[in-house]
Amino acid sequence: xxxxxxxxxxxxxxxxxxxxxxxxxxxxxxxxxxxxxxxxxxxxxxxxxxxxxxxxxxxxxxxxxxxxxxxxxxxxxxxxxxxxxxxxxxxxxxxxxxxxxxxxxxxxxxxxxxxxxxxxxxxxxxxxxxxxxxxxxxxxxxxxxxxxxxxxxxxxxxxxxxxxxxxxxxxxxxxxxxxxxxxx
Numbered sequence: 001x002x003x004x005x006x007x008x009x010x011x012x013x014x015x016x017x018x019x020x021x022x023x024x025x026x027x028x029x030x031x032x033x034x035x036x037x038x039x040x041x042x043x044x045x046x047x048x049x050x051x052x053x054x055x056x057x058x059x060x061x062x063x064x065x066x067x068x069x070x071x072x073x074x075x076x077x078x079x080x081x082x083x084x085x086x087x088x089x090x091x092x093x094x095x096x097x098x099x100x101x102x103x104x105x106x107x108x109x110x111x112x113x114x115x116x117x118x119x120x121x122x123x124x125x126x127x128x129x130x131x132x133x134x135x136x137x138x139x140x141x142x143x144x145x146x147x148x149x150x151x152x153x154x155x156x157x158x159x160x161x162x163x164x165x166x167x168x169x170x171x172x173x174x175x176x177x178x179x180x181x182x183x184x
Contacts, residue, residue, distance in 0.1 A: 142174035 108124045122134045131151040135144060149156075149167060156164035 140174075140178075142171065142178055145171050145174065 111119055111124060125133045129148075131144075131148045135147065139147075145167060149171065153164070156167065
C-alpha cells in the first residue's frame with residue numbers, strides 16, 4: 001500500500017512519470033521505498049520558498065564564457081550574411097608542384113657517398129645559428145656554451161651585457177661542476 005505523503009508528492013510532481021506511460025519510473029520506486037522505510041523525506045519546498053534547497057548557496061545567473069568570442073557561426077541552421085546570401089566559397093588557387101623547396105628537397109642526402117669525401121653532411125647545414133652548425137651531438141652544455149661565447153662573446157659584451165653575464169655565470173657553474181674531484 002502506498003503511503004499518503006507519497007501520493008501527495010506524486011500529485012505535486014508530474015515529472016516523475018514518463019511521458020505517455022502509466023507505470024511509475026525507477027525514480028518513483030526509490031521514492032516509495034524512502035517513504036515506506038522512514039528514510040529522510042526530500043524537501044518539497046520550491047526554490048522561491050527556500051533559497052538554500054539546492055545546496056549551501058543558490059547559484060546566481062551568470063554569463064557563460066564571458067569575454068570569449070566564438071570563431072564559428074552560432075546564429076542558426078544556415079550561415080547567411082545580413083542580406084540573405086550564402087557565405088562565399090573561396091576560389092581555388094593551384095599550387096606549384098616544383099617550388100624551390102620541394103624541388104631541392106633531399107638533394108644533399110648522399111653527398112658523402114657520391115662525392116670525393118672532402119664534403120660531409122655537417123658542412124652542408126645551412127639553417128640554425130653559426131655556433132651550432134657542425135657541433136657533435138655528444139657535446140654537453142658546457143662545451144656548447146664555450147663555443148657560443150667564442151662566436152658571440154664580443155657582441156654580447158657590447159650590446160647584450162646581461163645575457164653575457166648570465167652566460168658567463170652558467171659557464172663558471174658548469175666548469176666547477178664538470179671539474180669536481182670525484183675521488184679526493
